[in-house]
Amino acid sequence: MQKPIKNLVGQVADKENFFERPRETKKLWDALASGEHILFAAPRRSGKTSLLFHLQDNPKENKILIFLEVESVSSSVEFFKRLRDVLLQDDDLSSVGIRIGEGAKNVLRRIRGIGSDALAKIELADGEKMPPHKAFERLLGAVVKKLSDDEQLVIMIDEFAQAAQNIAENSPQAAKEFLLAHREIRQNRAFRDKVQFLYCGSVGLEYVTERLEASNAINDVRTVNLRPLQREEARELIQRIIAHENYPPEKSWFTEEIIAILLDRIRWFVPYYIQIFLDAVQTYSNDNELTELTETSIGKAYSQMLGVRKHFVWWEERLRKAFKGNEYKFVVDVLNTTAHKTSIDASEIANLAAKHNVEVFKPILEALKHDGYVVETGEASGYGKLYRFVSPILQDWWRLYVA
Ligand SMILES: Nc1ncnc2c1ncn2[C@@H]1O[C@H](COP(=O)(O)OP(=O)(O)O)[C@@H](O)[C@H]1O
Ligand SMILES: [Mg+2]
Known part of the structure; x- marks a missing residue:
């Protein structure tokens, strides 16, 4: 019997509530092992961030995985400041949008040894003589010297294309320079074998760069797509959620027939849609004191789910931005x-x-x-x-x- 999974809705799933996606995990590890820089792309809510956290929680020996989220960043200075903070900030990070896996913490402590010297004091302020990415490059140069021979730093940047798009709204030229700066950092010989970038995002980076006429700025990055679950996997996730003690509807209500009805409605099998649907079934059956599930009650729960604006509104808002x-x-x-x-x-x-x-x-x-x-x-x-x-x-x- 598989371990039950709690029906988390809207929180990033990690640790025991993470539904394993071995195919997708392997794809990312293989790409990381090849030493390439990666663009990890899939639509919103397909489980990208959850999967990155899973990598962090189950690291491979020599990869030091750090994570930052930049969806609201709207300037190059702000971006590189955040990136610097991840590397140099004190332990027990409380900042939003930053996550360091357990294994990486020790390594970062070592790195923070350079916090006291002049490098850490590089000011990434506007109007500085040195552009922010240059200052960051110097810092990174010092950081990699602290890594042992077989260690590699993997910098995972979530919602990267969104940051580029935010910058472009103020100034397309600045966004183009920002993307080219990233390329410059990636190509820097001093840490080419030591640092890998993994850009993650729901917004097509290819499209953003094409718009800015800067496609060449990402042609050294390999795209890895996150695929949805297969029907069998979706069925397993449903079974594990309804088996959880915190999921009130009776497990016996979910006959093969009922599960098939759920799956037919979902069809694009990402964990999120499975979770919000099961959540709606829970609410509906509770409110109506159901003692069984039928096609009709599933249909009503489905309609109620569609009425929850926050589940979907991003899809509309996002177009307005783009x-x-x-x-x-x-x-x-x-x-x-x-x-x-x-x-x-x-x-x-x-x-x-x-x-x-x-x-x-x-x-x-x-x-x-x-x-x-x-x-x-x-x-x-x-x-x-x-x-x-x-x-x-x-x-x-x-x-x-x-x-
Ligand atoms: N592997 C997983 N196991 C369980 N739940 C997941 C998994 N992946 C995603 N989820 C659920 O889907 C939601 C969206 O996932 P998230 O990782 O935030 O997607 P993305 O980063 O692609 O927008 C999460 O809040 C979580 O409830
Ligand atoms: Mg995400």
Whole structure:
């Protein structure tokens, strides 16, 4: 019997509530072992941050994994200051968005030995003669000298593309320089074999860099995608959640038939959607004092889940940030149409682009695919490829609450 898992909703899952994803974990370790820099990409809520925490909690000997989250960062100075703080801050970090695994703590203590010397005092302030990334590069140079021969520092930066996009909102030129600065750091011979960057994000970094005409700034980074669970794994996760003592509905209510109904509705199997659905079933069965589950009650719980705005609203907000003016209208029109009709073909998309005077729409469509809104169905109408929402849950929400 597998260990029960608590139905956490919205907290990053770690330790005993982490549902193992061996395929995905291996992919990341293999990429890290190859020494490459990595872009770890998948739509929001697919479990990226949870997986990074899992790597930290189960490290491989020679990799020192540090984690910082930069979603709200909006300048290069702020970014490199944070990065410096992770390396040099005192123990017992309490800062939000920073996480150091147990194993890495000892190594960082060693590194902090350099905290007292001049390097740590490098000011990363605006108006300094030295650009912030140069100052950071010097610090990193000193840090790697403290590592033993077989140790490598892995700097995991969560929501990196979002930070780049925030910077671009103030100044596209600054964002471009920021991305190129990262490349410069990665290419620095002094620590090429000692430091690896793992950029993580829900927002397509490729798209952000393309927009800034800086695609070459990331062409040395290898993309690793996080795939959703397979149906069998999703079934196992459901079984482990309903077996947990903190999950009130009776385990016996979840017959094979009921589980199949849940799985059919979810279809895009990421832990989050499984958890919010099971949460909705719990609330619904409690409020209505159910003594069994039926297709009807599952359907009602599903509708209630869709009514919880905070589960989904990010998907809408994010588009507003990423696209402006006519492009925004075009994107919303495409999604509205797809939500209603379940699929849309290439010629309809082209028509909508024409309607909104959007001349170059292929990269926008790519971004929608990449960021987890739509996928190709694999079929085609007489007018070209067909697209649908990746997640039927998101499709239903979009149709009911946005379109
Ligand atoms: N491996 C996992 N085991 C259990 N729950 C998970 C797992 N991965 C993700 N979750 C759930 O999904 C939610 C979103 O995961 P998170 O790691 O924050 O995704 P992302 O970083 O891709 O947005 C978490 O709050 C957690 O409830
Ligand atoms: Mg995350």
